[in-house]
Amino acid sequence: MSKSRFQLLLSFVTILGASSQVFAQWEALPEQAPAPADNPTTAAKIELGRSLFFDPRLSSTGTVSCNSCHNVMLGGDDNRPVSMGVHGKLGGRSAPTVWNAAFNSSQFWDGRAKSLEEQALGPITNPIEMGLKDHAVAIKRIRAIKGYTPMFNKAFGGKNAVTVDNLARAIAAYERTLITPNSPYDRYVKGDKSAMTAKQVKGMKIFASLGCTGCHMGAAFSGPSMAPGTGFFMKFPTYTNNKYVKKYALMADKGRADKHEWKVPTLRNIALTAPYFHNGSVDSLKEAVRVMARTQLDKKLNKAQVDKLVAFLNALTGEFPVQPMPRLPSTDGWTFTSK
């Protein structure tokens, strides 16, 4: 990256850090996510999207669904450093959680997708993820599973609604329902002062005063409100003169545009989504907190600070909505060896 750009970023981080109190406007998580004008969330889309999200037949081997790596029965990820796709192939980056992804202003670690709709189509044709040759194959498979056609037609109207765009829309509509409100933090900021422990409240104050809120702001702790698709990125690591950069290979992957810039990830349910960082190199939340303080704020934390910060981060674990298990439309004699 150019020096001027680097300095600009550094300045931004510094400014945000210095003025973190201003940004620490604590917000509860909304219980609904906004939907784009061309894809309003409806019950029919949610039901269809849930089925597609869990359907392993959208992968070349029939073994990998969206849920394989973004497991909604868990914290919305797979607790692996990097995910395992078809034929046991390993991904390059750690799967981000799908829970509350609706509040990200861009998707993927490098923000290359502007919307959930755009993101949803990526893994299906990624050769190390779901591995279909192209989206036409996905549509062909969905059409071969006869029960899907009426579900698409109901969700989107018309008689020929099984399209790539609608596939993406249905999955995105379902993902917009994956919201975890009412964490201790949410209840606290809404006025229930007993919702967080004294230790968690102290951690919350440290979180703001250290400058964590410089980046991890907003209702999802993933950045300020921005126009959808804009993305909120930070350089990571910003400070490289510390032991962590080498120990956890934090610079091996150059991130967005090879500038070591990354989307600021949500901290919602962070206690459930180990291991941490784009490369899943850190197992424990305590260590992740130490690494972040050192690499992003150039600060060494003492044990008490770390403990309180971790206590606060645990207060960001929300309530997971009860969902019905989908019944996937039957395969009707079509198999993975079918021509």
Next chain:
Amino acid sequence: MSKSRFQLLLSFVTILGASSQVFAQWEALPEQAPAPADNPTTAAKIELGRSLFFDPRLSSTGTVSCNSCHNVMLGGDDNRPVSMGVHGKLGGRSAPTVWNAAFNSSQFWDGRAKSLEEQALGPITNPIEMGLKDHAVAIKRIRAIKGYTPMFNKAFGGKNAVTVDNLARAIAAYERTLITPNSPYDRYVKGDKSAMTAKQVKGMKIFASLGCTGCHMGAAFSGPSMAPGTGFFMKFPTYTNNKYVKKYALMADKGRADKHEWKVPTLRNIALTAPYFHNGSVDSLKEAVRVMARTQLDKKLNKAQVDKLVAFLNALTGEFPVQPMPRLPSTDGWTFTSK
């Protein structure tokens, strides 16, 4: 196998075929499965078992759960010729459906497990399935996921209920709830003569008169009532002088005790569980019907017979109970790279 044994089997098949009308005592599927005396089915066990069944952390890679190959959102299998386990490894035999497995008098294609409890532990340590080194590793993992301990203790009593035996019991208790009653066939034999089409009724008669009921008898079409663990096996292929044996490599795997004997599989929901046979070599139900008639009854069917038989087999698709999606206890910072 010895000649006498072979002749005995052949005679058995012939006798059953000739007297099939006697055996064609059509039975509806029970809505509850019997449980062994030492593992009564309880709500707490079902809930725990469902979580364990869906938990990919019971595999070495964290990517394969019981549900991966026995997908209850589908027909209880994976629609693959053979399953894909950890690291993309391929199994040797096609995954049987878990739906109504509670009515099998033995488990696995070769009947080597006498109960659901015994079966449940097999894949966990099979190196090409879930790949854990041993069951002690499974227990260690379950204990590391702290939310499981109270679930085990509630289900089995005591304070140290996280054991291998209880792991098996919980999964088996859940599996005993996986029953699909009220198929058109069930409603028909209970007296609703409009539940099956005229074509399906004709298929049902052909099914009996051909001799299919010689093996595929009983409520689950998987054999007669037998003491749990006894197993009901047949030689397959019995008649080998036909094109199918080579085309579908039906003798490549020698089955139980290298005698080409196999557990008689249920025909419940057979329309949903392609591909067919122990090696998953046949994609379509029509072809599977032709193969069975030729290899087991030495009969060539005409198109009309096949169509009616397939229509009847489609009447065996039951109602799948609505299930809640489990919330798996959280990983709490433990990951697959944790020591």
